Amino acid sequence: MFVSEQAYAEKLRQDEIVYARWVRRQAAIRERDAKVRRFWLGFGAILALAFLAALVVAGWLLWTAVGLGVLAVPVVVVLSIAAAVGGHRCITIVQHWH
Template sequence: MAKHLPAQTPPVRVIHYVDPATRTGADLRNVPPAVLALALADAMGRQHRQRLDRREQYAAWQRRQDEIRRHDRKVRRVLIVAVPTTLGLLAAGGWLLAEMTVAAISTGAVLGAAGVLVVLAALVGTVGRRCITVVQHWHE
């Protein structure tokens, strides 16, 4: 099989020879020392400003990282307290519901407790869910 498709042309290799007679202004021997000193001072000033900008950006980045770490610590503290507390309350509620069901001999109390369990299960099932809408396009 050929390297190039028939519709393509092979790449052209361009060779460029620099003619020393056509160089304009690139010779530093023709530039006055005052202009060279001004250009050098300008370049050094630009480098200094860039260095300062980079330092400021890095300091801002570090401050932002510190804020993120501080926020993460606060969230972890809340979660460390909230999760066991929530689990304990759920366990206590379940135990209380079981005790009420066992203690209540009447059918109405058992049905009421079952209804409460169904409502709690429905509430727990809906917490934290998000609706995801998917739009699809078909051609038949």
């Protein structure tokens, strides 16, 4: 099947129009994505900073109100459980002598 030069030129012109439209759409998508990423990164940083500040304040209040002894209890419990579950790792070495 043969296509005339005029039909071929029209097809190329249509392809260029479609491609230019695609390029503009991709640029708009990239710009919108960059704005959204920038917003959520800033929002997440603010939330993380607020969360860390709340943890520090709660820890300081707990430290001053209760004292070190009560704060050490959860640490000891967690470490005891970890030691019981993890157990010990014995390595048996067999050495062959001649």
